Amino acid sequence: MDVNEINACDQDSFVKLFSNVFEHHPEAAEYVYDKRPFSDRSHLLKMFFHYMETLPLEVKKQVLINHPMLGSKKPMTNESKNEQTSAGLNQLTNSEEEVMDVYNKRYYEKFGFPYIICVKENSKDRILSDIKKRYENDMETEISTGINEVSKIAMYRILDIVK
Numbered sequence: 523m524d525v526n527e528i529n530a531c532d533q534d535s536f537v538k539l540f541s542n543v544f545e546h547h548p549e550a551a552e553y554v555y556d557k558r559p560f561s562d563r564s565h566l567l568k569m570f571f572h573y574m575e576t577l578p579l580e581v582k583k584q585v586l587i588n589h590p591m592l593g594s595k596k597p598m599t600n601e602s603k604n605e606q607t608s609a610g611l612n613q614l615t616n617s618e619e620e621v622m623d624v625y626n627k628r629y630y631e632k633f634g635f636p637y638i639i640c641v642k643e644n645s646k647d648r649i650l651s652d653i654k655k656r657y658e659n660d661m662e663t664e665i666s667t668g669i670n671e672v673s674k675i676a677m678y679r680i681l682d683i684v685k
């Protein structure tokens with residue numbers, strides 16, 4: 523869709539279209555809808571990022587919690603499934619799966635939200651070493667790193683919808 527078509531959407535279709543820009547968080551789309559008309563794609567992107575910046579810390583944490591664990595076999599949004607498949611995270615060897623499993627759990631126990639990385643910008647090997655390093659960080663660093671990754675994920679999701 524182009525920006526003109528996006529500007530012509532009614533609220534229901536707009537919110538459906540953008541409901542997972544931030545995982546399971548349609549409130550972002552509701553906020554951004556009221557900012558129409560968008561002059562171009564970067565205007566729309568800016569409004570989603572602005573929404574995220576202004577969220578209270580507790581809600582930011584909730585957006586992090588909404589993300590599935592990497593390599594998880596549990597049901598997840600189509601967006602997440604496609605992203606994880608593109609990095610080969612659905613085809614891990616047994617030992618890679620074990621590393622992901624052990625570190626995902628450790629990370630979640632320490633921080634209370636899953637380890638999040640924008641898989642479109644990272645290879646499987648990079649992710650497997652990064653999850654070990656990020657575990658060593660403190661809470662404040664991981665909230666801001668997580669939100670930064672969530673914003674990159676959101677950018678690719680928006681670019682997939684608006685051409």
Ligand SMILES: NC(=O)N[C@H]1NC(=O)NC1=O
Pocket residue numbers: 589590591592601602603605606636637638639640641642675
């Ligand atoms: N946990 C986690 O990083 N999840 C994700 N990363 C990504 O690029 N898409 C996701 O759903």
